[in-house]
Amino acid sequence: MSRRRQNDDEDETQTKRRRGAPLISDVEKKLQEVIGKVGEKVCTNSRTLETKISKSQSTGSSITMNLEKLTEFLTDDLDKYRTSIIDIVAGCAIYLPNRVTVYTTLVGLLNAKNFNFGGEVVEKLIAEQQDLLTKQKYQEAQNVAIFLCDLGNSGVLTAQSIGEYLESFISAAFEENMPQVRNDYYIQTVLRCLPWIGKELTEKSPEQMENIVEAVGKYLELRNKNHVTLLQVWSSTDQEQEDYLESLSAQIEQLRALNWTENHIPRYYKDFEAILADALQHNLPSFASPDHTSDMIYPYPLVVFRLFQDSDCSSFSDKPLPGGHSIDRFLFEGEISWIIEKNQFNRKSCARELLAFAEENPSVPIGFLIFETIFGQMLRLPHAPYPAIFHCSLVLELLKLKPDDYPSILVQTVEVIYRRADSMQPICLDRMVDWFSFHLSNFQYRYTWPDWKDCLTKDAYSGSQIFLREVIEKCRRLGSYEKIIAALPSDFVKIHPCSPDVRYLIDEEDTALVQRAETFTQMFQERQPAEAFLNELKSAEGSEELPYNINEFGLFVMVMLKMASKTFSHNFSALFRYQATLKTVCDASEQYQEKLLETLFSCWKSNQQMLMILTDKLLKMQVIDCSAVVAWLFDEKMWAEHNRQWLFEVLNQALEKLTRQINVVEKDIKELTERVENKGTDDVKEEEMEAEEEKNEKLKQDVDDLENHKEKLERMVTFQKGLFNDFLIAFVEEIKIAGANTSEMDGSGDTAGRQSPKFQWLKGRFCHVLLAHAETLLKHSSSIAEEVFTEGADPSVTECFNQFQSLRF
Structure with missing residues (x-):
């Protein structure tokens, strides 16, 4: 049999298998392929659509031309596949935020040809936004809000209705008796929309624009900012560590002062002004925020991570770094973050797209912004958004693809972080230790170690010495003891790891x-x-x-x-x-x-x-x-180990194990509750076949299991609460003693009391524990406040806990 004959037979077989079933999925795939590719810089033809658009789209054609031809193609079949097209456009609005203006322009062009289509897209997006907020998918809901606002630029929505839409977000933020994190989210949504629609609102609805700016400013003045210190990577530094809303508001103010002029958002609808200007516009409904319930968990507040200043980049690039309050800085970081999010399961693809983005923006030192964003995510508090191994492997992939430039930027990154290590939060220092030791293991532990010998004369509790000591210890775990010792300078003997042999301590004279x-x-x-x-x-x-x-x-x-x-x-x-x-x-x-x-x-x-x-x-x-x-780790005999990373790794390991066990029981209770509510029956046929007695017996068993699980959960939660209280009391007492000492005699230096490196380090470790177990501890915060932070507690530690409580309130 010839190869062609064999292929024809296979095609026939596949056709027979599909016969009788509608080919809607194939149509949707074709539409998704064409619509999804319209925003690419190079648009490749699709064989499946060659009868419609192969002549209108050619490799290398501009996005503007692609939009024009795609509009023509979709208009022909709009009535036939209207629902599918609307669903695909809505999906693009939610999951392709880097192509907002591409798809708002497409909707604008289709709306100009078919007024009802534009209205249906808006209705679909409003419904999707409500559903996303109910499901607590906050980032996706913000993407929809930005898309809706940008429809005002493409002639789909009136500026006045968009202003009312944004004002309804602000009204939601001023609702009484609501968690601040909920209100923050709505204010952030408004601020994130303004770079796209701010100019249009200023020109066509200036009074609304003024009301929005004034309301945001009022909110920021009244807002509690206790959380900022807790979430900063460094306790003291010359680098800005602003609250994320304060920073974004300042960026918007600067953009407004420049008459909303920015250089990063590609506004494709400007190429179709004549067409879009004549289109009929819709009114955007006001936003109605979902009712708040105790089960709703909102995003944590953030502190903006800034690693580089323009002076750090000058020796590597003649291009200026956008300032911290420049909207370009915000937009660049947003797109880099989105590329990382999209490719979080594929480091190679992520690195390639980041480099492609860098090549598209040669006017700024994008390499520095890429590394700043990666390390900002790695060090984000309370939790990093992605597993540490992803960031580690992504950095390696970037160095491999850009060996001439990026290694130098990475060295600069490490040096900047090392210089600030003494004021670095312990939880962030741990993450840097884990990354850097892994990174060195890929380069045979070679580094310019002598450059860091200044830390050897510092306090044993200084961040720089702890960082170097723990990096060496982690390297020893990843490699052989002899190899690590050989790689280190001879004068590093003070912090050399011990030989990792078992110690057999028996008195031979006994x-x-x-x-x-x-x-x-x-x-x-x-x-x-x-x-x-x-x-x-x-x-x-x-x-x-x-x-x-x-x-x-x-x-x-x-x-x-x-x-x-x-x-x-x-x-x-x-x-x-x-x-x-x-x-x-x-x-x-x-x-x-x-x-x-x-x-x-x-x-x-050892x-x-x-x-x-x-x-x-x-x-x-x-x-x-x-x-x-936990009792063993916080016994007074173990205090000498409290400047070592391993101890807190074991602590977190034990506490997380208990939390996971509780989560399993909670999941079982949820499943049993659903089963009992459904009376133990899943479908009618099974109910008809089973004897009544057997059904009742199953139901009784489920009810008994549910009660037993509830009792078990109550015991476990009570035990967990007591465990946290007991060890936090012990930890607070240790910190209090360190702060009360006027002179440390245990290697922590001669600095008095609360200013000593030991006190600052232990206080930082206390914050580490709070942040590492934030979800659990916030549930027990009232009990902890009453039992742990009595009158004798150190006021600065009490302040740390108050800052921690503000993360959810």
């Missing part, structure tokens, strides 16, 4: 202790069962509270860890083999859990990675619980 250790060693070698070890550990003087000898239990754990120290697998195997022994002893009393953790720390203190992994493994095996881990 004969009895040595003999007991030999006994346990022999029992391990003989692979004796759990019962044998339990019998060996039982104390002759044991009580009901402590039935096992606690010191010998510590010795048992030490011997086990020593014998299994060769690899991670050996450690895991030992824990699983003797899980029954460990769990039985640890279940008898929390003191045994504490002893287990203390022994684990003494054995693996190998933080092993320490973290084994702690997590013991939690998963339910040998120890979260409260024991």
Whole structure:
């Protein structure tokens, strides 16, 4: 059989499979392809539409010509495929914000030919916006608002109705007894729309424009800005760290002073002014905000991240960097962020599109803005928008595609951040440590280390020394100990990581202790069962509270860890083999859990990675619980480790594990509730087939399960609340003691009290804990305020908590 014959048979088979089903999906695909490509700089023909538009669209044709030909093509089939076309345009408005003016121009041209079409698009978009807000998809809802406002430029909507639409957003922001984050969102929506429609409103409805500007200014004056300090990356720096609404308002004011002149928004409708000017216009309905409920979660407030000033770029580029209050800075950052968002699952595609965007805008040093945006996302508080590994791999991909320019910009980025490390929030410093150590692992840990030797003479709690020490430690985890030591200068010995070997701390002069250790060693070698070890550990003087000898239990754990120290697998195997022994002893009393953790720390203190992994493994095996881990980490004996990153990684690991368990129970309750409300039946046929008694039995079982899950959830939430309260009380007390000391004698310098690096670092770590578990802690904020922040609490720490509470209020 010839290849052509075979292909014909395959086509026939596919046709038969589809026969009888409407080809609507194929039509929609064709329409999506053509409409979706109209905004591309180079428009490629589609074979599926060759009978209609192959002659009208050619490779390299301008967007203006593409719009003209696409309008002609869609007009021919507008009545036949009206619903599909409207749905696709609405999708473009929501998910292609970088092509706003392309599609508003298209709608304007179609509206000029068919007045009803423009009205139906507007109705569809209003309905979509309401649905998006109800589903709490706030970014997409803002995209719709910008699109609707820009329809005023393309002759679809009247300027007066757009002004009323924006005023309705402002009215929603001034509603009483509403969370500030909700009101912020509506004000931000108005400000984000103004770069597109501000000039049109100023010319055609100046009174409304003045009312909008005045109302926004009034709102910003009355607004609580307690959150700003908490969300700033640096506690003190010469670089601006403005609140996001304050910054955007200043950018709009500067744009307004320039008579709304900007150089970045491509306004394609200007090429069709004659056509659009004669079109009939619609009135945009006023916006009605969805009712606020306690379940609605609004976006956190933000602080605008600025890394570079124009002087930082001058040695690399002769093009000026747009100022912080320039609308161009806002628009460039917005488009870079959108490119990253669109390609968050494909680093290669993301890097290529970022470079293409840079080539399209040669008038500014886009490379600096790209890196500023990437690191701004990486360091965003309280949470980064994307996983850390995405940002890490994206930076590597950019360096690979632009090896002549971008490595120099990245070096400048790292140097700027290092210079500000002493005032950097610990949570942000951790993220930089994770990124930089990963980055160095791809370059054999080579770097200009001597340039940073100034931090060696600084305080042990200074951000720069902690940053360098933790980077070296993370590099050791990613590579071999010998390789890391060889890469470092000899005078870095002060912060060299210790050899990652297990520590076997037994006093050789204590004969009895040595003999007991030999006994346990022999029992391990003989692979004796759990019962044998339990019998060996039982104390002759044991009580009901402590039935096992606690010191010998510590010795048992030490011997086990020593014998299994060769690899991670050996450690895991030992824990699983003797899980029954460990769990039985640890279940008898929390003191045994504490002893287990203390022994684990003494054995693996110099190998933080092993320490973290084994702690997590013991939690998963339910040998120890979260409260024991948290109590151990904040015991006074562990305070010396509170300037190390591993300790807070373990803390967050334990707390997140408990939160995930609660989330699972909440999900089960939701499913059981729906099942009970539906009386345990999913369809009519099943109901008809089942006996009445069997149905009732299932329903009764579901009701019982629901009650049990609710009780379980209540116990878990109460436990979680108590756990947070207990360790926050301990943490606040530690910070208070550090602030009360007039002179530190533990390596933290001679600076007095609250100005000491130790106090500032611990306070920053406290903020780290709050931000890392923001969703959970905000639920318990009232209880925490009453039990943790009593009269004796340090006022600056109390202020941190007040700032934290303002994130949702």
